[in-house]
Amino acid sequence: MKKVERSEILDYQTYTEKRDEIRSSAMHEKDRRRIHLGEHLTFLFENTDTIRYQILEMVRIEKMVKEAGIQHEIDTYNNLLGESGELTCTLLIEYEDPSERDKMLGSLTDLPEKIYLLMENGKKVYPEYDRDQMSDVKLSSVQFLKFSCSSPPAAIGSEHSLLKIESPLTAEQKELLKSDLR
Numbered sequence: 001m002k003k004v005e006r007s008e009i010l011d012y013q014t015y016t017e018k019r020d021e022i023r024s025s026a027m028h029e030k031d032r033r034r035i036h037l038g039e040h041l042t043f044l045f046e047n048t049d050t051i052r053y054q055i056l057e058m059v060r061i062e063k064m065v066k067e068a069g070i071q072h073e074i075d076t077y078n079n080l081l082g083e084s085g086e087l088t089c090t091l092l093i094e095y096e097d098p099s100e101r102d103k104m105l106g107s108l109t110d111l112p113e114k115i116y117l118l119m120e121n122g123k124k125v126y127p128e129y130d131r132d133q134m135s136d137v138k139l140s141s142v143q144f145l146k147f148s149c150s151s152p153p154a155a156i157g158s159e160h161s162l163l164k165i166e167s168p169l170t171a172e173q174k175e176l177l178k179s180d181l182r
Helices: 012-033 048-062 067-078 098-107 171-181
Strands: 034-037 041-045 086-093 115-118 142-148 155-160 163-168
Touching: 012 034, 012 041, 012 048, 012 171, 034 155, 034 163, 041 171, 048 067, 086 098, 086 171
Parallel strands: none
Antiparallel strands: 034 041, 041 086, 086 142, 115 155, 155 163
């Protein structure tokens, strides 16, 4: 997948002026790439457009002007983009009630290793994940997952004992993920 380049990142003032238009387009792209698994797991499959938007937002929020800081954001977010034969996503673990969220994040410490993509041939593909996003006692509510696969999945699922669920992908979602694998 094409990485975001420095020339694609506007200075924060120019971006602020164009933000409504850029944000509208980015939100549309994110909506198309968002997959809900049950009521508590949301996967956002990233691509160049979604990552570019995240970088622009960080530059705006932090009012970055130094090249080193901007390049650091580009490098950090580009790491979330897959290489050829990889799909990457941000997993959001969502519980509205703070006490329930804390309890569940303590009970789901092994969730990333229980997430899978179900391929058309029935094979399950499990992700690589950032072990720094978890500890023995608690999982971060945001996880970054990378799946190695050569074709788009048919479904996404969880084998975790507290969240056993599988959901088929729509034709549009499969087509988007197929384009990411090229």
